[in-house]
Amino acid sequence: MQTSSHAVAGHAVFETALGFMGIAWSEAGLTRLCLPQRNRDAVERRLLRHAGIAGQAARPEPQWVTELIASIKAYAAGEDVDFSAVPVDLAGVDDFRLAIYDAARKLAFGETTTYGELARRAGHAGLARETGAALGANPVPLIIPCHRILAAGGKIGGFSAPGGSTTKEKMLAMEGVRVGPPPSAQVSFGF
Template structure:
């Protein structure tokens, strides 16, 4: 991987996705906004700062990053892809969130649990609300599959990515999971 923090945007069947990475791994994954420019703006606004190192946009990707892009692109096309082995840079994330993210990464394609069940799996029973808050600040959605976590009632629950719960429902539908009524015909991005 490269030194410092690098970014790259790529087009998928669900829209433009942005990523940022460091030597340690993927630091951010930005789900599609309405267009490429909006995705880039949101990605840059949410990047962690690595000291005085500049953020650089990269067009020619290192092999390991190209493989990550290819896997995410296949996932966005509806392929059952395991993203759990993608290295992540979660520097600055507290121990509770690390435990929640680790438990979420163990969920397979199309597997869903409730916030309470995920909290228990992460070693923090009774902390469903805090689990939802941790997932709301997830820096690498899809890689940490926060869309696979449902409310206690089995309903969709919240989702902090662009498009909110409609996006979450569409991601789950791509994985063969149906929750509640179908999403509305118009979503914030085109899939």
């Protein structure tokens, strides 16, 4: 993971099977990922709220960005995609969060763990609540798969993306993970 300070080099908003998503990147890697929303403008507004994104001239997307967008679209269509090699630029992120994010990135498609177990794997046993707070501040969900972290007892836990824990549960269901009671009706993917 890259941790040096880099200005945002570009951003993109694109449509997936789940709705509109957005990403921003620097020369060093991905700096922001916005999970699905119903319209392009909502995602664009979320990206623009973050420093360094507004008012940039359009630049060609680097090849890795083009490939990442294709991979995100494939994931949204239900494919098993491994995002562990995507470069991320986590400039300004403290060592605790970097350790938590690094441990989370090791979780494969459909693999879950608890906040407490993730804290232990990251070398911070006993800091489940702080781990939850770190994941709530995750700038690149999906790439750092915070949706795969559950509360104690296998409960869904919180999720800071649009749609909250409902979105988290839908993403897990796409990966074949069932949390809570069995669904009584077909799952809708309207984020």
